Amino acid sequence: MTSFQDVQAAATEFARGFNHNYYRPLQVAALKGDWETAKKFFNNDPTATTAKVTTLAMTALHVGAIGGQWQFVEKMAQHMPKEALAVQDLAGCTALHYVAMGGNTKAAKALVTKNPSLTQITNLAGLSPLIYAITSTNCKDLVWYLTLVTTDENPGFPFSGSSAGYLVALLTAAGFHDITLYLLQQHHNLAIVTDDNGSYILNVLSKMPAEFPSGSKLGFFERCIYQFVPVDLDHSPLSNLTDINQPELQSKTYMAQGFQSYFGSLRWKGIERLVPGIKEVRDRKLRHKSAVRLVDYVCSKALTRNSAEFWQSFVSANILRNATSSGIVEILRICFDYFPDLIWNYIPNEGYIVHVAIKSRQEKVFSLICNMPICKNFILVVDESENTTSHLAANLAPSAQLADISGSALQMQKELQWFKEVEKLDHPLHREVKNKNGKTAWELFKEEHKDLLERGEKWMKDTSNSCMLVATLIATVVFAAAFTVPGGNNSDKGIPIFLNDNAFMVFAISDALALFSSITSLWMFLSILTASYAEEDFLKRLPQRLILGLAFLFFAIATTMIAFGATLSIVLRDRFQWVYIPITLLASLPVTLFAMLQLPLFIQMIRSTYGTSIYHPQSLW
The missing domain is CATH 1.25.40.20 (Ankyrin repeat-containing domain)
Known part of the structure; x- marks a missing residue:
């Protein structure tokens, strides 16, 4: 060169x-x-x-x-x-x-x-x-x-020279998996090209979790679209090349996709122009499906090389470690399906695959591996530093994993959940086993999470103080409103003038509910401020109190706005009969805004506290 x-x-x-x-x-x-x-x-x-x-x-x-x-x-x-x-x-x-x-x-x-x-x-x-x-x-x-x-x-x-491996690696890294599949079908040698790190294609894909369904992060509406939008993996997407007048190329295109697929693609392209977000989801699903098929195709071609030495170099330890630490379940599932002996693969300085999954906090890989009986033997393995599997789970998660969780308190909760889940599968005797540094798994957990515990305590107290201020303000306002009712009281008996009015009853009920819920919310946040803040408090006790406090606070805000709207309706309806319409719309604005800002955190806390376990056994074969 x-x-x-x-x-x-x-x-x-x-x-x-x-x-x-x-x-x-x-x-x-x-x-x-x-x-x-x-x-x-x-x-x-x-x-x-x-x-x-x-x-x-x-x-x-x-x-x-x-x-x-x-x-x-x-x-x-x-x-x-x-x-x-x-x-x-x-x-x-x-x-x-x-x-x-x-x-x-x-x-x-x-x-x-x-x-x-x-x-x-x-x-x-x-x-x-x-x-x-x-x-x-x-x-x-x-x-x-x-x-x-x-x-x-x-x-x-x-496609067969010295740059062939570099070519497929670049195509894969660019996310052009459908093009890579097409090339591999035309030139079978490209599927099994390797270097010192194993398969070019698998090595690149093992570092790209976003190219697979298991590593994709979709919003609620994107997930709904993802389930129903169709993709055609046997279709060469060359519709944008229609200006190229090359008969043999067009012939290849139409033969590859078929007329029915072609017109179906045109129909979806029309929908994508009306709703641009669909195209992004559809392209992502195409990449996911293509990536899974690409891994399957590559492994199937490697299987034709009847040599155990080739398999071991083709699916190297680097590939298994990368796929595990990235949480790419699809690569592991397909590789184990074609080469079952890989499950015994020991990665130097890392341990078995289950140990890599625990260190990198990959729940899906952990659930996949632990469903096999042989995994119980792997979990009982103690490493060179006399660390048990529980010791591995006691270490602080990588910063990238923690960054996906909002709030230090919820991060601490997630760490506790992970430790407790791994501890269940570990042998009971390992709870008292000390490593070379003389620490049990729980002692190591407390040491590793000391800073996170302090940040979680500060986050909880700051959040509670802010919410307490709002709850106190609402309680003060609605308490005063109960004694200064709209329209005033009868001078003889002190009975409200509008007592028999439906709007007044709405005011009275909503005002009372706002007072009761704001006071309850206040007590919840106060109990958080006076908590002991031990590590295990972050598992259930503190999150439950915060969930209840936010729920009652939201209810208090909503009922306060209802009471305010009912009061304005009573005062202004004789002059403006349509006044309840703008009042309702304006009253809904702060409630909606509060829900939009706080609802994601609220839902995340509920799912984290009351949701299903981290460990979801999956069938490997």
Whole structure:
């Protein structure tokens, strides 16, 4: 492979005999896309169309492609001979390399149509235009186009040469799993290419949890859309390439997808234009389905290599560790399905897979592995530092895991839940086992979570103090309102004048409910301030009190606004009969705003406190 210094030396040598002043007007015209000026230059000097006009031995076509002047590139392609399109600069790049870097499909089509061999030419680093399109742009249409028109021929052999593994790794990292699947079906050798870290494809995917359903974080409405939106994995999504008039390419497209799938795709594209968010969910689901099928396809091809040594290098310890620490259940499930012996794999300095899952707090992987009887043996293993499995669970979770949980108190609760769940599966005798540092698992937990405990206590007290202020204000207001009722009282007996009015009854009931609920909320928050704040208090006691306090506070706010609305209706209805409409709308605003701001935290606390256990046994086979 030629180094940068070699290219620089070649450029220096080439520059000695290069007439810069002569070609400068043509170079500037190409950078600007000024075809008229360039055409005049070509008329005066016809050899300039193929001449090298820069010190890096680039033609005007190269310069136009680097400048992103796509119309200029198309016109140059028409005026240049077929062989001249394949001219390489000192870095070994043709104009198609730079067009691929710029991401323009139409310009690429103009070059490839005239000289189809351009797609096979690699630069000095062994990289084809297809690789340039993947690494330098996010234009999937161009990647699809170059994939379909690139053949595994001289001089570069893009799909079987030295850069083949790099190609599939880049495609996978870019999330173009459907394109990768298409290539693997055409060139079976790409499925089993490996390096020192194992399979190129599995190694990349094991670091990309967002490409799988288990690692996807969807909102409520996104999850609803995700379940129903269809995806077609046997469909090459080339609808955006309809402007490319290439019969053989269109034939491949229609044969791949079928007419029914094609028209179904058009129907969903119409829906996506009306609701743009659907396209994002649909694209994500396509990536998820494609990634799972890609893993399955790669493992199935590896299985044809009847060699245990190959399997061990193909699904390396690095891949298993990455997939486990990233929580990618799909990769582990498929790998164990094809290669069951991998379950015994011991990862150096990490332990068995269940130990990696515990350290990285991957609940789904933990539930998958622990459903197997053999896992009980793994859990009883003590490492070199005499740490039991409970000791591993006692360590503080990675910061990335804690960041997904809002509030230090809820983080502490999650840590306790995880420790208690692992402790249930561990042997009872291990609770008193001390590691090399002389600490039991619970002692280690308290030491590791000392700072988090302090932050959780502060968070609880700050939240309670803020909510107590609101609850006190509501209690004061509604208490005073009970003795200054709307319309006043009868001077003889002190009975409210509007006692028999329905609106007044609404006021009285809602005012009483607001007072009772605000006082109850106040006591809940006060009990939080006076709690002992031991570690185990964060498991149930403190979260339950906070949930009750927030629930009663929300109810107090809602009933206070109802009482206020009923009072305004009584006072103003004789003048404005429609007054209850704006009153209702305005009263709903603060209640809705409070719900929107606090409801996510409230729901998260309920799910964390009263939800299902962390451990959900899953069937592996």
